[in-house]
Amino acid sequence: MTHNIIANYHCHSRFDDGHGELEEYVRAALQKGLRTLGFAGHAPVPFPCTWTMPSDLLPEYLETARRLKIAYAEKLEVLVGLEVDYIPELISTAAAQIQALNLDFTVGSVHFLGRLAGGELWTPDGPAEELERGVRESFAGDFRRAVEEYYRRVTAMVSESPPDIIGHFDVIKKNNRVDKYFSEKSTWYRSAVEHTLDAVAASPCILEVNTGGIVRNTSGALYPSEWILAESLRREIPVMINSDAHRPDQLDGYYKEAVSILREIGFRELTQIGREGRRRVRL
Ligand SMILES: [Fe+2]
Numbered sequence: 063m064t065h066n067i068i069a070n071y072h073c074h075s076r077f078d079d080g081h082g083e084l085e086e087y088v089r090a091a092l093q094k095g096l097r098t099l100g101f102a103g104h105a106p107v108p109f110p111c112t113w114t115m116p117s118d119l120l121p122e123y124l125e126t127a128r129r130l131k132i133a134y135a136e137k138l139e140v141l142v143g144l145e146v147d148y149i150p151e152l153i154s155t156a157a158a159q160i161q162a163l164n165l166d167f168t169v170g171s172v173h174f175l176g177r178l179a180g181g182e183l184w185t186p187d188g189p190a191e192e193l194e195r196g197v198r199e200s201f202a203g204d205f206r207r208a209v210e211e212y213y214r215r216v217t218a219m220v221s222e223s224p225p226d227i228i229g230h231f232d233v234i235k236k237n238n239r240v241d242k243y244f245s246e247k248s249t250w251y252r253s254a255v256e257h258t259l260d261a262v263a264a265s266p267c268i269l270e271v272n273t274g275g276i277v278r279n280t281s282g283a284l285y286p287s288e289w290i291l292a293e294s295l296r297r298e299i300p301v302m303i304n305s306d307a308h309r310p311d312q313l314d315g316y317y318k319e320a321v322s323i324l325r326e327i328g329f330r331e332l333t334q335i336g337r338e339g340r341r342r343v344r345l
Pocket of ligand 1: 229230
């Protein structure tokens with residue numbers, strides 16, 4: 063793997079649900095030969111949540127990240143971003159409080175899908191029990207409806223408030239090992255995905271190939287699935303590789319394999335974000 067194709071725009075730290083200081087990620091990035099490191103802590107959400115950044119830590123996060131960006135400028139391209147949720151009526155990258163932060167980039171993710179009977183928001187990006195309870199209480203137990211709503215939200219996100227990078231495009235499959243709840247081969251699933259990809263192709267977003275499900279052994283698969291990557295290539299959607307690191311040593315996790323998979327599918331370039339904007343690098 064040549065030096066210029068290793069970059070990571072999706073890493074967490076002790077400021078949200080990851081481990082380690084931001085500077086430890088910088089040191090790991092230097093040691094692993096990354097060209098660019100983008101911080102993407104979970105942006106605060108306007109309700110209690112155990113894995114997003116508490117609002118009172120946001121100023122320290124931004125200050126620390128910006129200090130490191132300057133301190134290491136000669137050795138590493140450091141970018142300051144956030145992973146921002148898309149929750150209709152509540153938060154998105156278009157929210158005034160996010161726009162006011164002057165971030166270098168945003169990762170946009172749909173983590174929340176509906177409300178439990180008691181009104182709390184739930185996520186399909188948690189344990190299987192949370193998914194099952196959520197689908198039961200917000201979608202009368204109908205997984206197809208829940209999945210279609212997920213892709214409707216991703217479509218709305220990229221059309222209405224496009225982030226720079228789309229986070230874990232098909233995270234709805236996280237707990238769906240061995241087709242436990244639905245099959246990606248069913249016509250309705252393919253059509254929901256393809257409709258969303260059409261919206262992505264018409265947007266300025268970069269699709270991330272997220273190795274986190276493998277690195278942290280949660281879904282055990284790449285986000286998105288290989289057939290979705292093939293459909294993305296057909297639509298000329300720009301892609302990048304990120305590991306969704308929650309520890310510094312995960313910064314380049316499964317990158318070599320992801321590069322081979324992308325080459326095999328037919329990709330010949332990656333799109334990255336640099337200090338001067340976007341650039342394309344040969345795979
Ligand atoms: Fe995420």
